[in-house]
Amino acid sequence: MHMKLKKNIAISETGYIFNPSTGESFTLNQIGLEIINMAKENKSDDDIKKYLVQKYDTDETSLERYYLDFIEMLKQYQLLENGD
Amino acid sequence: MNRRKITVAVTGLNNLDSPGPGIPVIRGIRESSFFDARIIGLAYENLEPGIYMRDLVDKAYLVPYPSEGSDALLTRILEIHARESIDVIIPNFDAELTAFMKAEKTLLQNGVHTFLPTLGQFNERSKSNLPAFGKNYGINVPESIPVFSASEMEEAVKKLHFPVLVKGKYYEAYIANSIEQAQYYLFKISAKWGLPVVVQQFVEGTEVNVVALGDGNGITIGAVAMRKTYITDKGKAWGGITIDEPRLLDLTRTIISRTGWKGGMELEIIKNLNDEFFVIEINPRIPAWVYLAVGAGQNIPEALVKLALGIPVQPFEKYTIGKMFVRFSYDMIVDIKDFEKLNTRGEL
Numbered sequence: 001m002h003m004k005l006k007k008n009i010a011i012s013e014t015g016y017i018f019n020p021s022t023g024e025s026f027t028l029n030q031i032g033l034e035i036i037n038m039a040k041e042n043k044s045d046d047d048i049k050k051y052l053v054q055k056y057d058t059d060e061t062s063l064e065r066y067y068l069d070f071i072e073m074l075k076q077y078q079l080l081e082n083g084d
Numbered sequence: 085m086n087r088r089k090i091t092v093a094v095t096g097l098n099n100l101d102s103p104g105p106g107i108p109v110i111r112g113i114r115e116s117s118f119f120d121a122r123i124i125g126l127a128y129e130n131l132e133p134g135i136y137m138r139d140l141v142d143k144a145y146l147v148p149y150p151s152e153g154s155d156a157l158l159t160r161i162l163e164i165h166a167r168e169s170i171d172v173i174i175p176n177f178d179a180e181l182t183a184f185m186k187a188e189k190t191l192l193q194n195g196v197h198t199f200l201p202t203l204g205q206f207n208e209r210s211k212s213n214l215p216a217f218g219k220n221y222g223i224n225v226p227e228s229i230p231v232f233s234a235s236e237m238e239e240a241v242k243k244l245h246f247p248v249l250v251k252g253k254y255y256e257a258y259i260a261n262s263i264e265q266a267q268y269y270l271f272k273i274s275a276k277w278g279l280p281v282v283v284q285q286f287v288e289g290t291e292v293n294v295v296a297l298g299d300g301n302g303i304t305i306g307a308v309a310m311r312k313t314y315i316t317d318k319g320k321a322w323g324g325i326t327i328d329e330p331r332l333l334d335l336t337r338t339i340i341s342r343t344g345w346k347g348g349m350e351l352e353i354i355k356n357l358n359d360e361f362f363v364i365e366i367n368p369r370i371p372a373w374v375y376l377a378v379g380a381g382q383n384i385p386e387a388l389v390k391l392a393l394g395i396p397v398q399p400f401e402k403y404t405i406g407k408m409f410v411r412f413s414y415d416m417i418v419d420i421k422d423f424e425k426l427n428t429r430g431e432l
Contacts, residue, residue: 008328018406020327020328020405020406021328022290022311022327023310023311023313023406
């Protein structure tokens with residue numbers, strides 16, 4: 001599985017997201033930006049999580065929880081393609 | 085290119101916390117590369133800020149309210165025209181539009197052009213007729229019931245579920261969660277704007293707006309969609325951003341083509357939680373946030389002036405997404421002599 005951002009979503013290098021359909025904008029922190037950039041490179045959820053566990057001081061269970069929260073938030077803000 | 089010299093008269097100089105569209109309309113016309121416009125401001129009140137904005141308004145005149153009779157207004161405008169040779173007049177208040185529509189022929193006979201919806205178009209989209217409008221043109225609109233009395237209000241809210249919106253004929257809207265609140269707003273609004281007051285089903289969702297211009301033959305000359313990012317306690321946009329929502333523009337084109345709409349228009353739309361659009365209001369004129377459209381690449385006021393003068397206009401095909409407007413308030417220093425002149429001579 002990999003999350004698919006809507007095609008028209010603009011993300012700046014600093015992690016600023018603009019959804020042109022709704023006019024809403026959001027700010028990502030560093031880790032959020034890393035996740036989004038990997039998703040844009042079509043990396044799977046498993047690959048992203050593996051990378052994060054290696055890079056940051058966390059365990060798989062905690063990461064899973066935060067990762068799902070993050071995906072839910074992206075869905076809630078209508079930033080993902082339908083079905084993701 | 086030599087710009088064409090014209091004189092344009094504009095109302096709605098009330099740049100207050102609930103601003104009229106006059107000043108943003110003037111800014112659009114001033115930025116025209118086609119026209120070199122002399123701007124005549126027409127004001128109903130002596131403290132409408134636009135009167136004193138000398139860099140935008142070349143000359144201002146006080147005019148009588150349409151409620152004093154459309155003849156009095158027309159007489160005053162023709163008197164001003166005799167001195168200023170007005171080419172185009174752009175009324176910007178809902179409440180004055182009927183008077184200008186009725187005077188359209190007389191104004192044109194005197195060489196003053198307008199570009200207004202027909203009386204039929206104006207009445208058809210009025211708040212109290214909105215449900216019929218939605219049915220006729222296949223547009224989603226919330227249930228609305230015109231109310232003339234307290235007993236009718238009771239009947240109306242029985243049919244609709246709380247919360248409901250209680251709306252004035254021209255301006256103002258409040259959310260009511262009980263019959264007591266609804267009755268209170270009925271009296272509050274009707275005292276100011278008359279009857280009927282319209283009770284509308286409240287649709288939960290995000291409000292989006294479109295400013296548009298129809299050529300009177302079903303063609304949409306311009307349309308820009310915006311989401312309010314900062315809303316005042318009066319529900320007015322104090323900030324907004326242009327958005328890319330093709331369905332909104334399709335909806336606008338559908339309305340303009342089916343009605344043959346002529347003139348400026350603002351659509352107030354709610355996108356509900358199921359991603360459906362409901363038109364909650366159709367304002368028959370350019371809105372106060374039109375300068376955002378100018379900034380995003382569609383000079384709708386300039387296009388309206390061209391259409392009024394019979395100059396062909398190609399429809400705008402795009403606008404910049406993500407352009408924002410941030411409104412501000414500003415204190416002008418005005419000499420008492422200017423105020424005195426306006427009050428004693430009716431002009432400045």
